[in-house]
């Protein structure tokens with residue numbers, strides 16, 4: 001009689017619950033550990049962010065522990081080895097700290113700003129930033145500065161809150177979702193789940209991206225833009241909306257600085273600055289009182305467009321007037337934007353008007 005096949009002995013395995021940190025989404029994960037080593041990672045079905053889904057990047061999180069390329073100790077280029085030859089030897093932490101202390105001391109004694117200090121995706125940017133400023137350099141940054149922080153800032157300005165990676169867009173009510181320039185290695189599970197929800201409800205998903213892989217593959221409309229020209233596309237869409245008089249007047253008045261007055265004295269001191277009262281408050285023109293008032297007060301009846309003369313005689317215009325003057329210019333017309341972005345003029349016009357239709361009709 002043949003013996004029964006032997007399976008793995010799971011008795012020494014235990015499951016730890018955590019969150020994935022391979023991107024900013026923080027999906028819930030179940031990590032199977034054996035002999036104090038990570039065996040594999042699975043999605044946690046009970047986690048509200050990802051509901052059990054784990055992307056390829058999340059799965060490969062195990063490589064943070066087991067990759068043969070992982071640095072386990074400080075390494076120093078071998079004496080006499082050419083830079084780039086890849087010949088290193090392991091040194092102790094004490095040696096590494098001595099070398100760095102000596103180098104940093106020299107920089108600090110001469111010009112601390114010569115230190116460019118960059119940290120990766122970590123949870124202690126406040127600490128590393130404090131260290132850098134104490135050292136005396138303002139040349140410091142971290143991963144978030146050109147990744148999630150910008151995204152969070154845009155989220156705050158557009159949706160009123162941040163971190164769309166966590167699935168913040170209102171997937172239950174969104175009718176039109178336009179995604180711009182998301183990196184190819186970005187694989188947010190909350191967004192995937194949200195897109196599925198949106199598409200099942202019949203919402204439209206438009207993706208602006210030079211390539212058509214990743215999320216773009218399931219977009220209802222792909223806008224294959226020339227790399228680096230997103231701003232022109234956005235400004236041309238603003239041009240179309242302005243030309244068609246389609247913007248949210250109440251929103252601009254209530255939540256933006258569109259009503260504030262800007263000093264217009266080209267070539268002179270103060271040009272381009274917001275007009276302020278003696279307490280530093282930004283001013284707007286109140287249509288009922290017919291005078292300059294504090295633009296931050298909730299009960300003002302401000303002019304969104306207009307040119308006025310400030311009490312000190314300087315000409316001023318509302319922010320919105322300057323925006324309209326600038327972006328109604330022909331250089332931002334869809335025809336000209338097509339030459340820059342490669343996106344056909346009719347498509348630019350239609351996308352802007354589709355957005356307007358969803359927002360206002």
Ligand code: SF4
Pocket residue numbers: 020021022023024025026027050053054055056057058059187188189190
């Ligand atoms: S989307 Fe992928 S990489 Fe990002 S946290 Fe979730 S599993 Fe990890």
